[in-house]
Amino acid sequence: MLIKGALALLLGLAAGSATAASFDCNKASGFAELEICSDGYLSSVDNVLSRTYQRALAASSESDALKQSQRQWLITRDQCQDQKCLRLAMGDRIQVLEGVIHTEQSKALQAREQSAAAQRQAERDRQAAVLAQQKQQSSQSAQHTSPQTMPSAPVGKPQGASTQRQPQNPVLAWFINGPGWKYTLVLGLLLSAWAVVRHHRGSATIYSDYTDALITNLLPALGIVVGVVCRWLEMPGVVSSISVVTGFVLAIAYAVYSTVKNNRGGLSIFLTIMAKLTLISVFYAVIGLLIASLFNGGTRRKGESQARADARNRRERKATMALITALSAAYSALTVWICRNPKFTSLGECLEFNRVPELS
Structure with missing residues (x-):
């Protein structure tokens, strides 16, 4: 000045x-x-x-x-x-x-910058309203034309009964939309803690060695990678879905197989299976949500300039990447900690079933 x-x-x-x-x-x-x-x-x-x-x-x-x-x-x-x-x-x-x-x-x-930002936001709102109106008109036209193309209802059955929405299962609604999944998560974590205690007392075996833990935890990741590659190759979406589901099904099947092979008694087998499924499910669910947040469009707060919004979104993405890395390292350390034998064994040794469980 x-x-x-x-x-x-x-x-x-x-x-x-x-x-x-x-x-x-x-x-x-x-x-x-x-x-x-x-x-x-x-x-x-x-x-x-x-x-x-x-x-x-x-x-x-x-x-x-x-x-x-x-x-x-x-x-x-x-x-x-x-x-x-x-x-x-x-x-x-x-x-x-x-x-x-x-x-x-x-x-x-x-004031000019704020006015320009308000105009851009108003234009985006207008475009969103136009799209919503077009979707509503499309759905209304589809509803008007659908009765003409539908086959006639059977005799004795009320017309339009097939189009009525079936009531949702109350148990499923309680689990998905209510607190059911929270109760299940807490129960799974408590059973997992009990299984870890029995594991270190020698009365149960969660992972026999590093190879056992590696197979169990990498099968879902392998299914996800194959699904992403199929999507990149522009294959039908059902192929990618089948790949991801197959990876998790194989992980569950191997977890059950290795648990039955390395444990004696129904309680030890049940607790070990619950511990494996809970730990794997929670880890992949949390990592999946964090990765999905990286691909969401950057948000812009009210009154915030585009440059500041871009800088804040970059900082948030870096923080999310750091959190993903930290959680992956912590989960790997936990998995190594609960392995019975701190070594790698051959794949054939992990898959043979006639061995006596190594329990002290």
Whole structure:
């Protein structure tokens, strides 16, 4: 601001060093006005100050307050009794007025940006409303034409009975939309903790070795990778779905097989199977949600500029990637910790069934 004021002052002086003061010197009174009229330098500074004041007055949204401020400054200026005091007072006033101009220009720029952002949001809302209206019209036209193409209902069956929506299973609704899944998760975690305690006491075996744990946990990931590759190759969506489901089914089948092979007693087998399924399900569900959040479109908050929204979305994506890495490392460490034997064995040894369970 100081540099801008000094630059404006120098330009004004260079443009009209011999210019008269901004007021009528024939009516000058008092030391300050008489000195300004008699000194060419002070006259030029006064002209610069006058032009700056007019610019500030045109840009300001509070012109009355600015006029009152100018009147108060004139009272202060008229108290000067030497040229040094006048130079300092007039230079400081030019800087103050330049600051007013800069502030008002910043406010105007911000208002224009907000107006443009509001217009863009209104345009997006309008397009969304048009799409919603088109979808509604399409569904209404489909409803009007569907009775003509449907086969006639059997005799004795009310017309339109086949189109009635079947009531949802209350148990399934309680599990999906209600707290059922939360109760199931808590129960699974408690049974998993019990299985881990029995595992370290030697009365159960969750994973016999590293190979056993690797097969159980990588089969779902392998199914997901194959599904993604099939999707990338533009195969039918059912192929990708079958690949993912097959990976999880194979993981469950191998978990049951290895549990029955390495444990004795129904309680140990039940707890071990529940621990494996709970840990794998929770891990893949959490990682899946985090990965899905990476591919969601970046959000933009109300009143936030696009540049700030992009920067915040990049920070959130980096934080999500770090969280995925940390959770994967923690889950791998937990899996290694609950392996009975800290070693890798051959695949054939993991698949043979006639071995005696290694229980202490």
